[in-house]
Amino acid sequence: MSDERILIKGNEAVAYAAVSAGCKCFFGYPITPQNEIPEVLSKILPESGGEFVQAESEVGSANMLLGAGACGVRAMTSTSGPGIDLMQEGISYMIGSQIPAVIVNMSRGGPGLGSIDASQADYFQATRGGSHGAGRTFVFAPSTCQECYDMVQDAFDIAFKYRTPVLVLGDAIIGQLKEPVLRHAPRNKQDDKAEGWRVEGMGDRAPRLLKSVYLEDGALAARNEMLEAKYKAMRADIRVETIDTEDADLVVVAFGSMGRIARSAVQLAREAGHKVGLFRPQTLFPFPSEQLEELAKQGKRFLVIEQNAGQMLDDVRLAIRHYADADFFGVMPGIFVDAEELLTPILERMGGAK
Numbered sequence: 001m002s003d004e005r006i007l008i009k010g011n012e013a014v015a016y017a018a019v020s021a022g023c024k025c026f027f028g029y030p031i032t033p034q035n036e037i038p039e040v041l042s043k044i045l046p047e048s049g050g051e052f053v054q055a056e057s058e059v060g061s062a063n064m065l066l067g068a069g070a071c072g073v074r075a076m077t078s079t080s081g082p083g084i085d086l087m088q089e090g091i092s093y094m095i096g097s098q099i100p101a102v103i104v105n106m107s108r109g110g111p112g113l114g115s116i117d118a119s120q121a122d123y124f125q126a127t128r129g130g131s132h133g134a135g136r137t138f139v140f141a142p143s144t145c146q147e148c149y150d151m152v153q154d155a156f157d158i159a160f161k162y163r164t165p166v167l168v169l170g171d172a173i174i175g176q177l178k179e180p181v182l183r184h185a186p187r188n189k190q191d192d193k194a195e196g197w198r199v200e201g202m203g204d205r206a207p208r209l210l211k212s213v214y215l216e217d218g219a220l221a222a223r224n225e226m227l228e229a230k231y232k233a234m235r236a237d238i239r240v241e242t243i244d245t246e247d248a249d250l251v252v253v254a255f256g257s258m259g260r261i262a263r264s265a266v267q268l269a270r271e272a273g274h275k276v277g278l279f280r281p282q283t284l285f286p287f288p289s290e291q292l293e294e295l296a297k298q299g300k301r302f303l304v305i306e307q308n309a310g311q312m313l314d315d316v317r318l319a320i321r322h323y324a325d326a327d328f329f330g331v332m333p334g335i336f337v338d339a340e341e342l343l344t345p346i347l348e349r350m351g352g353a354k
Contacts, residue, residue, distance in 0.1 A: 005182050006181060008145065009036055011034055011040075013181045014168070015040035017149040017153045019048050022156065024050040027053045027060070027064035029057055029060070036175070037175075058085075066101070069159075072197075074160075074192070076104065081110050082113065084105050085130070095133075100159035100162075101166070102166050102168065104152070104170070106174065107120065108172055109333040117336075120257070120307040120333070122169065123284065123306070127315070138237070139283060141169050141259075142256065143257060143259040143260040144177075146182065148174065151168055158237060162230055162233070170256065197210070238287075239282035240281050240288040243277055245278070250276050251276075251303070252265070252303050253302055263278050269346050272347075287319070296319070299323075301324065302327065303345065307332070308332075327349055329345040
């Protein structure tokens with residue numbers, strides 16, 4: 001495909017990116033605020049030779065995703081927080097069986113049915129592993145429609161590189177936002193190297209078994225040691241955006257939709273003469289702890305801004321604990337704020353008033 005710039009929603013960017021990345025199967029069930037993803041894919045995925053299936057539930061979606069991934073197929077599902085709840089068993093089995101998959105969560109308010117408004121309260125669910133057994137998924141956090149496109153493309157490569165489910169964590173703001181997006185072919189598409197492990201019929205070779213049950217003495221311990229080593233290896237693919245952190249006295253830490261609003265607030269603070277910078281994790285697991293620690297060693301102060309009661313805050317404090325602490329400003333799910341409103345807590349930490 002040739003590069004093309006079009007005006008689309010974040011949800012639509014996810015769909016186009018999946019097809020460009022070679023996704024061949026989508027399994028999903030409708031839920032607001034991500035419905036444009038399956039809506040677009042129901043048209044363009046079959047046109048590209050793929051299969052679109054509206055499953056009977058999110059439980060079914062996750063297990064279909066497991067089956068496609070076990071065959072070495074690039075496959076994806078998308079949902080929102082309540083759907084992720086229902087998918088947890090399937091996600092756990094994919095982690096334990098080392099099966100690649102891409103899962104998009106355009107999160108909404110909760111707990112329970114909550115609302116269809118934006119929320120970042122799925123951070124714990126995404127980064128701590130909602131499933132049993134301490135399983136972890138690689139987690140991207142886009143803050144623009146372009147990042148929705150680019151990160152979904154990259155998510156397929158990461159999924160096969162580490163043979164793991166990859167979660168793309170957006171929210172209602174990111175999914176419904178409309179911006180210019182450069183549609184492009186994957187810049188550095190990797191070979192999935194699935195020939196050595198995928199389930200494809202035995203033929204003349206030894207049988208293959210993808211499983212997550214290990215009953216022999218010491219087998220499960222060895223499996224978990226291998227998974228822990230994999231999680232550490234994932235740190236090679238950490239991403240973070242930093243703006244004006246070199247000379248900053250105060251560093252604002254924010255991700256996703258709050259990250260883009262905080263970027264504007266930091267710019268306003270700079271224009272008012274305050275040395276403020278932005279640290280925006282683009283991967284939430286693995287978390288960019290070392291990069292934050294380096295800033296803390298320089299004597300900087302930190303303000304974490306999230307649309308929840310404080311979740312990423314824990315990871316920030318763990319990263320900087322030997323050198324600094326972090327203040328927190330939370331916006332409850334269901335409330336929309338602009339850059340001017342985020343400027344107030346920033347200036348308060350700088351010792352000035354607006």
